[in-house]
Amino acid sequence: MTQRTVLDAADLQRALTRIAHEIIEANKGTENLVLLGIPRRGTPLARRLARQIATIDGHPERADELVGSLDITMYRDDLRSGAYRAPEPTTIPAAGVDSKTVVLVDDVLYSGRTIRAALDALSDIGRPAKVRLAVLVDRGHRELPIRADHVGKNLPTSSSERVNVSLAETDGTDAVTISGGRE
Amino acid sequence: MSEYLIRGANILGGGAGDIAIRDGRIVDPELLTAGGGAEVIDAEGLIALPGLVDMHTHLREPGKEDAETVLTGSQSAAAGGFTCVHAMANTAPVADTAGVVEQVHRLGREAGYTEVVPIGAVTIGLEGKQLAELGAMARSAARVRVFSDDGICVWDPLLMRRALEYVKTFDGVIAQHAQEPRLTEGAQMNEGVVSAELGLPGWPAVAEESIIARDVLLAEHVGSRLHICHVSTAGSVDIVRWAKSRGVQVTAEVTPHHLMLTDELVRTFDPVYKVNPPLRTDADVQALREALADGTIDVIGTDHAPHTAEHKCSEWTAAAMGMVGMETALPIVVEAMADHDFDHGDLARVMSQTPARITGASGHGSLEIGASANIVLIDPNAPHRIVPGEHATKGRNNPFAGLEVSTRITDTFFYGHRVLADGRLTTPHPAGASWTDQ
Amino acid sequence: MKHLLDTASLSRAEAISLLDIAEEMALVSAREVKKLPVLRGRTVVNLFFEDSTRTRLSFEAAAKRLSADVLNFSAKGSSVSKGESLQDTVQTISAMGADALVVRHSGSGTPHRLAHTGWIDVPVINAGDGTHEHPTQALLDAFTLRRALGGFPASGAVKDGPRGQGLDGAKVAIVGDILHSRVARSNVHLLARLGAEVHLIAPPTLLPWGVETWPVTLHYDFDEALHQVDFAALMMLRVQHERMHESFFPNEREYSRLWGLSAARLARLPRETFIMHPGPMNRGFEISAAAADSDRTLILDQVENGVSVRMAVLYRLLTGQEDHNE
DSSP states (O other): OOEEEEEOHHHHHHHHHHHHHHHHHHHTSSTTEEEEEOTTTHHHHHHHHHHHHHHHTTOGGGHHHHEEEOOOGGGOTTTTTSBOOOOOOOBOOTTOSTTSEEEEEEEEESSSHHHHHHHHHHHHHOOOSEEEEEEEEEOOOOSSSOOOSEEEEEOOOOTTEEEEEEOHHHHSSOEEEEEESOO | OOOEEEEEEEETTSOEEEEEEETTEEEOGGGSOTTTOSEEEEOTTOEEEEOEEEEEEOOOTTTOTTTOOHHHHHHHHHHTTEEEEEEOSOSSSOSOSHHHHHHHHHHHHHHOSSEEEEOBOSBGGGOSSSBOOHHHHHHSTTOOOEEOOTTSOOOOHHHHHHHHHHGGGGTOEEEEOOOOTGGGTTOOEESSHHHHHHTOOEEOHHHHHHHHHHHHHHHHHHTOOEEEOSOOOHHHHHHHHHHHHTTOOEEEEEOTGGGTOOGGGGGGOOGGGOOSSOOOOHHHHHHHHHHHHHTSSOEEOOOBOOOOHHHHSSOGGGSOOOBOOTTTHHHHHHHHTTTSSOOHHHHHIIIIIHHHHHHTOTTSSOOSTTSBOOEEEEETTOOEEOOGGGSSSSOOOOTTTTOEESOEEEEEEETTEEEEETTEEOOOOTTGGGGGGO | OOOBOOSTTOOHHHHHHHHHHHHHHHHHHTSSSOOOSTTTTOEEEEEESSOOHHHHHHHHHHHHHTTOEEEEEESTTSGGGGTOOHHHHHHHHHHTTOSEEEEEESSTTHHHHHHHSSSOOSOEEEEEETTTBOHHHHHHHHHHHHHHHTTSOSSSOOTTOOTTOOOTTOEEEEESOOTTOHHHHHHHHHHHHTTOEEEEEOOGGGSOTTGGGSSSEEESOHHHHHHHOOOSEEEEOOOOGGGGGGTSSSOHHHHHHHHSBOHHHHHHSOTTOEEEOOSOOOBTTTBOHHHHTSTTBOHHHHHHHHHHHHHHHHHHHHSSBTTOOO
16 A cells, blocks of 8 residues: 655644644734644644644743643534444633634544534533634545634545544654555 | 054164054064054164153143143153153142042043143142142042142141151152242242352252252151152252162152253343253252262153243243253253263163153053053154254243254154154044053 | 443443543533533433332433433333233333333343343343342442542542543442342442452341352451451442341341441541442441441442443443444
8 A cells, every 4th residue: 555745744843833823823812712632633733732832922831721622522423323432531721611712623624524523512611702723634525614724734635545644642753644545 | 553563773772673563562573464564664773762751741731721731731742752741730720639630631631642640739729738639639530649749849847748658558659849938938040159140039959958858858757759859959969869878768850951051041031041940050960960870860850841932031030930841851861961871771761661660650661562552763863953943832931942962752652653753743542532441 | 332231241441431431421510511412312211110219310310411312111000010021011112212221120130131132122221130230330339439549529520530540459348238239249340340359248148149259358247347457448238127027137236236337437447438328328227327427428429420420321332333343
C-alpha cells in the first residue's frame, strides 16, 4: 500500500502556529476564548493551540484555563449501527462555556457528522456566544452543511483514500499521510 | 398368531444363535411350523436381551392425561425395549385403592404394548399418615406387589416400619423415595458448590442418606424387603453396600440420568435438568457407576416423568421436576458404563432379570426355551443423535437431546408380538386384554 | 457483551470500563441538561415480578436520562398472578416493542433463562434474581468504593475521577446473611475480580454450603475479624426478621449482639473504614442508628451512584453492534 506524507512534523507545527494566530485575530485577543478538542486527536491539538495562544498572549501559564475536551461519542448518529464505542472524558474549563467563544478543534474534517454531534453535545453543556471550528486537515466530501473557520491544510482527496494524522502525544510522531486510493 | 425366527442374534452378548417364537413363547426352532410359516428376522449384528423391566415410571393416567397416558407411556416403553413397566402411584386420584390400580392395570392391557403393573401407594393419598389398603391392592386383579409413595418420602419411621412388616403377608416390597422433608424444604437442586454460587436452595445428600440409613436398619430389624428408589449419592451407595454386607434384604435402583449428568448443567438454568432427586456431582456419578458395576446397585429404574411443555418452559424455580427416559434408558446406560467392566449380560441383569425378580414379574427376564417371548433386539453399532421430538412419549423433557449414542433399540417382542419392528412401533398385542392368560 | 446477567462472568476490563462510563454519566447528572440523546426512540421495559420501588426508580431514572422511553410492568395485579406463563408475558411485552428488558424476579436464574430461551432477542439486565445475583448493585458498590478509597467525593460529578482503576488490595468485609443475599454473591465476584481482598463475616448458618471454595476469607466472629483486620469498608447486609423463625439464629437480640454493627463496634473501627448497606436497612438490628448516620457511611452515595452505573450499563448494552468488525 502506498503512503505519502502530506505534512511532516515541521509543516504540522507551522500549520498550528498559523491557526493560533488566526484564532487570536478572529477573537480580537484571548478574552472569553475556550478551545475544546474532540477526542481522540482533537484533544492534544487543542492543548497545543492553547499553549501557543497563551504564549502569544504573554501568559503561557494560563493555557490550561483556555482548553478542554468535548467527547461526542454519546451524540453520534451511528450509535446503534456502528461498533460499540466507550465514551472518552469530557472536561470543560472551570469558567464554563456560557457566553464564550468556543473553538472546536479536530484533526480531520470529512463528512461533518462529528461536528454536528459536537454542536449537540455543546448545547447540552451550555450556551456559547459563538462557536467556531478549527481543523488540521479539511479533506472535503461533506455530507452536512458545515465548514471550518480555521484550516491547517486543505487536502483534496478521493473518498477511497485514507488520511492518517499522527501526533506525538498519541502516536509518537507528528505527521499527516495519505494511503490507499486508486493508483 | 405369528411365528418368528430371529436368526443369528448375539444372545446376551454371549454368542450367535437363533430364537424361535410361537404362541407367545420362546420355543425350540425345530418346533416352528413346517413350510416356512415363520417370519424370519435377520438379526446378524444385533444383540438379543430379555425384554426390559422398568420398576419406576410415571404414566400420569388417571389425572394428567395431557402429560402422558397409559397408551402413550406403553408405546414409549415398547420403543425403549421395555416389556414390563411399573406405574407409580402418584396419579390423580392416587393409586391407593384396588379400584384405581385395577383401572391402570386394565388401561395397560387395552393399550397392549407392554405389561403395565401398577404400584400401590403406601399411605392414603400419599399423605404419610395412614396405611392404604395394601392387602386389597395385592389381591386385586392388578396383583400389586410393589408399594411406594414415590415423589414423597414415607417419613414417619413408625409408619415405615409397619408398612415393611405388613407387606410380608404377600411378599411385597416397599420402594422408598428417600428424602428427608425438612432438610429439603424449597430445594431446587443439589446442595453443593454450584448451588452456593447460583443461589438456588439446596437438596443436600444427607437428606437422602439419612433416610436410607434409617430404613435399612428398620428392614434389618423387621426382616423385610426394602427397595431404594433412584439412589443418587456416593454416601447412599456406601450405606447400601454396608447394609448388604450385613445381609439386609435391600435392593437399590439408579436412573440413567444420575449415571450420566451432573449439577454443573444447572448453570444453564434450563429446567430440563430439574429433577428429584437432583443431579449430583461428578464424584457421585462415578460412585454410582462403580456401584452398578459391582452389584451394590441392583437395577436401572428410569423414573420416566413426562411433563407438559408449560411445566418446563418456564423459569427454573417454577418448573416441574422430572425427566422422561424410557426410550433413551438403554443407550444411555451403555454410554455411562462404557469405561467399566459391564457387558450385555450385566445390562440384562440390571435392566431385566433383577427388576423382574424384585417385582415378581414372572413373564420377564429370561430367554430360555419355554419362557414368555419378551425379547428386545438392540444394534450396538448404530450411532445416532437423540431427538426427543421423535419419541413416542408425550413428554419432551428429555435431557439427552442432541447427545450421540451408539446403541439403537430395533425390535421389541411382547408376549410373542413384535410391537417394535426395525425401530418403528407396530400394532398392539392382538390378544386384547388377555395376552398373559395364554 | 449482550446481556448483564451476573458479575461472575464479567471480566476485570469490562467491569472497569462500566465504572469508567459511569464516571462520565455522573458528570452528565451534574449538568443543567441532565439528558443524553443516546437511547432516543428506544424502549426499556422494567419487568418486575418482585416489588422493588427503589431499584425500579433507579433504572427508570437511568433510562430516562439516556432519553429512552420506559415501560413499567409489575407482576402484582397483572396476568402473571392469574397464571400466565413467563413465556407469554415476555413475548407480549416484546411485541410492544421492547429494546431491552430489566428483569427482577424472586427465582434465581430467571433473567438468565429469558436471555437464552430464544423467546426474545433483546438485551436482558438482571435487576436482582432470587438469591443469585444483583450485578448493578455490585457495580454501584464498586463505583462508590473506588471513589471513596481513591480520596474522591463518594458521589456526584468528579472531573478527574478514578478512571481505569480497580480496587486492588482493598480489604472489604461483607457482613450478615450471605446465604440469602444476591448482593453478597455479586459483590464477592466483582470485588475479587477488581483485586479487592474479600472477607465474609456471618454465622455459619447464614453462609452457603461450599463457601470455602469462594475467593474469600471467612470469619464467624465479628469482633475477632475487626481485631485482626483493618477493613477499608464494611458492607452490611439486610437480615430478614423471618430468618429467626427458620432457626438461622435464636433471636434478633442475639444476632444483633454478635453480628450487628453496634455503636460500640463502630467506635472501634479505624477512622478510615467506610460503611455501606444496600438498603433498606433494619436500624437497630443489623446496623445501629449510630453507624447508619455516621459520617463514614456511603449509603446515600450508593443510591445516587446507582443511577450513573445503570446509565452506563444501558449505554453499554444498547449501543454498538456486537458482531460489528472494527
